Amino acid sequence: MAITGKPLAATAGAATFQKGGNAVDAACAMLAATCTMWDVLSWGGETQALIYNPKTKKVIAINAMGVAPAGATPEFFKGKGYNFPPEYGPLAATTPGTPGGLLHMLANYGTLSLEQVLGPAIEMAAGYPIDAQTANSIERGKEQIKQWPYSKKVFLTHPGEKREAPEAGEIFVQKDLLQTLTKLVEAEKTAIKQGKSRKDAIMAAYDRFYKGDIAREIVRGSQEQGGLFTMEDLAKWKPLEETPLSVDYKGIEVYKMQQWTQGPVLLQALNILENFDLKPMGYNSAKYIHTVYQAMNLAFADRDFYYGDSYAPPAEPMEGLLSKQYAKQRASVIQYDKNDPNIGPGDPYPFEGKKNPYLDLLKARGYEMDTSQRNFAPTHDLRNGSSMVDYQDRLWRGTTTVEAADEEGWVVSITPSGGWIPACIAGNTGVGMSQRMQSFVLDASLNPYNVVEPGKRPRVTLTPSLALKGGKPFVSFAVQGGDTQDQNLLQFFLNMVEFGMTVQQATEAANFNSNQLWLSLGGTKTEDRQPKPGQLLLNESTPEKVRDELKKLGYTLTFYDRTSGPINAIYFDWEHGSLWGGSSNHGEDYGIGW
Template sequence: MKRVLTVWLAALSLHTFAQQTQKPPLHGKNWMAITGKPLAATAGSMIFQKGGNAVDAACAMLASTCTMWDVLSWGGETQALIYNPKTKKVIAINAMGVAPTGATPEFFKSKGYNFPPEYGPLAATTPGTVGGLLYMLSNYGTMSLEQVLAPAMQLAAGYPMEAQTANSIERNKERIKQWPYSKKVFLTHAGEKREAPEAGEIFVQKDLLQTLTKMIETERAALKKGKSRKEAIMAAYDRFYKGDIAQEFVRGCQEQGGLITIQDLANWKPIEEEPLKTNYKGIDVYKLQQWTQGPSLLQALNILENFDLKSMGYNSTKYIHTVYQAMSLSFADRDFYYGDPYFSPQEPIKGLLSKEYAKQRAALIQYDKNNPNIGPGDPYPFEGKTNPYLNLLKSRGYELDTTKRNFAPTHDVRNSLSMADYQERLWLGTTSVEAADKDGWVVSITPSGGWIPATIAGNTGVGMSQRMQSFVLDSALNPFNVVAPGKRPRVTLTPSMALKDGKPYLSFAVQGGDTQDQNLLQFFLNMVEFGMTVQQATEAANINTNQLWLSLGGSKTDDRKPKPGQILLHDSTPEAVRNDLKKMGYTLSFDDRTSGPINAIFFDWKHGSFWGGSSNHGEDYGIAW
């Protein structure tokens, strides 16, 4: 009787929820622009109104969010999926920076670190966002760099800062004071009680404006010499990565103790890749490669395909338990097997995304309780290979015999962080950019890096990335993600796209560190399994698992260890579901917001229109026409 009641309550919750949303859905016929700040969404609309395509608009929104320090800046990293209507294919843009010269495990261990640091110049990979933006614009956009950067340059000349960013600066001012160029930019009232800007204060970034102006001037000069649009944009690229901007960036980085060299900048390039994908009930879901956590969502879908989720009921006990277990299984593989595919050893991604491997993983789910001992599986046989890391896994306490269920080392279940600190690190944010147009171009971007408190590189106005912290220093944790010069860390950043019947179906992304693919998985299932609209799905109550290794935060191993059975639930979770989960071994926590801001576009082919969703969990905003 209790099980029936639980399912009924969950169904009732969905029915009640579906009546209204806190934000209205967006509707558009010609174009749609959604991102992390209202002013940045306006920048996208300005480009659309001037005739730009979705790539042009997405680049303008990316530039604007970087300028507004929307938990990222110009020195961070960009990763994108683009649907090209001319080829009818999804392409992936890898604009993740790399570890600089001298960034070795030995270097960081000599300074007492278990992971590269969270903040400061030693946390910085080479900047990727500038290169990624220019690559996308030159290859798939239609406008000049000057046109696309115009909104961001107006913002750099002075914009009214919102309270979220202003208060973040004030909270982090003691750390900001360590770095002279950051102090100069951020602490506009140095020496006063409140040293950060006030909400609504016009925030001016002269150095950044000068950097952007130099890039535009270079483009103009190249065009005057008869260069093509693409050649002119790439001339600006060269000035940033090889010219006087690069020299000042490196000088400012090294002056403050960083490792990045001029050769590191000159040698780095964005990469256009084939995305990874899986098919879930006739829908092709695309993710970036295994240098991101994106394939973990594909793995989870493969596992969940073996269950009748719809019959369980939205956020019923059985549904929550099944999704939690599937995520724990896929994240255990992420934590051990994901890394930069351009470095040896090669990740067993074919095996990891095998449907047969997913069936083997699904068979491990216990129906009556949480399994705190989930660890990485063995995907190698599904590639016809032998796992070279069996001894390493066994030395950590893992048991890969699929007839047993002892999958986690005992030392992995402890964590020294408080729950509040752990959750804050789990939710470390970024932003997202979604754009689509009537001609069929679709863009999904999850950029990040260089968030406050950022170390600004000299007089460039550019905040440096903090993504080095996502490397490991010990191959026992992950032999594929050990820091090395020129290597990309395995990041949490993970834009998503889905096609149905060969046409765009969904474009979606979210901020929130390790929770990104947890929330995107549930958003997708909310629409596909439970029939929610895109806005309902962005606002719907999700769960978060803490049964994973943190990718961000903390320089000690104990700071990042999994918390098996810990689960975040929405405040509205029925008492019967709470009681059931407790009996199954879960430790519960609650919040009225259980995901980062999800932004998404749904393609309504029946009516020839777009539906936009932007959740009520942040400042994210969309405009459509």
């Protein structure tokens, strides 16, 4: 089973299976293809993956998140008038993570050569018929793209004309990226000729990207445009294998990435919701929506203050945050008769037997919530047009996902992102740089664990998911959509577990979204990011009775026909020995099973 954000990329995964590859090979091929198609990510972005290894019966996590480059300090950005690092351009870029993550996964857990896995992406770089979503995104972003000479060269294929971006269906050629990908394969071939092993040959390609001529051009191109990358930044960075975090929800083990992502939010929310009997409330009843909304707000309040890079001090209190006792305490504060606009971070430290070092900071900050108007969803592509048009665009685009599974039992769930259009391309490499620096904070009062510093990872929204039942894979799932990702994934999971939906029904089911959280993306001023308490996005199909009940609870309601990013998932039917793929009808995401 191969599922991802674009039909052509899903075909690349299916074709990789036909070559005899396993799920890791197929996932890497899909990742490479989506990067090449600019499916709201580029080769200079970031990758985070969960992999179930059937040989060890364990879930492992791949951390391929880039880091802040040299010179990226709070003082640097504040000196330029920012409250957060910028959304776009060379100063928004963390070091590239996706190439390293792909090469590490392929070398250690795949079976095919890099040449075989990159084959579809190389063909696409040589020219493929560009889809309307990407072409129109380029056109919308052309004024920003014109600021960056290498982006202008690649994206604006009709300079000076009324429409400067490619037309939908036009053969889109990326000569520089083709050369970069070809260099990676050349490095592998040279190493093979020298008698190197398959793994060492793939890592020779890794060295060429992060330490060789590709790295030199990335650094040169970034610095020319005002970026901060150095050769040392790229050479020192490496992907990491981690033990994922997990909780047990009614006998199902749910796995997420560590706290440098927002993934533990879903785990915290499940722990809180275990204290309620959800099924009798009814799917998307007012009582159910209210209960889940409050649980999500509690979890997100903790995310916004306590999550950060697990490799940089201070150490995050994850043991306390994920304890069942802490969740029970948090559940006890939920008010049943109204929305609580003053939900703030809890204190997990006593549940680790420790004292909270930031109590004074929490008290000084208070829980005041801004009530000014701002756009509901995370901004990937905010320019002209109404907020709902922009929201629709982000729902249909957003971060992409990759899901793959094979007959051996390998399962892969990836949520890659970064380098979305309008992207700043690093020199003559064709590699669009990440925009993930904006997820750092510059002020410790917002989150003392996520203050920017060189070599540190930002706390990101990207959040693949895997669940096991009885020690076997149960469901692999992920979604695009910034801060809404774990909101949508939580509801998808409950749709299956509590309400008995099939995997496809659960991907398409109407969700609701909270905006009572600090945005991780969009805007360089504090007021751009502040929470909007009580604002609730509902599906247009929500009955009047439910709407009225929610208004009485103090919610401000917004409606739309699609209230989730495209969810992709694979369900493992052990009774019948088959795989069930799910891909929602909310975007271009596509799955192929055989």
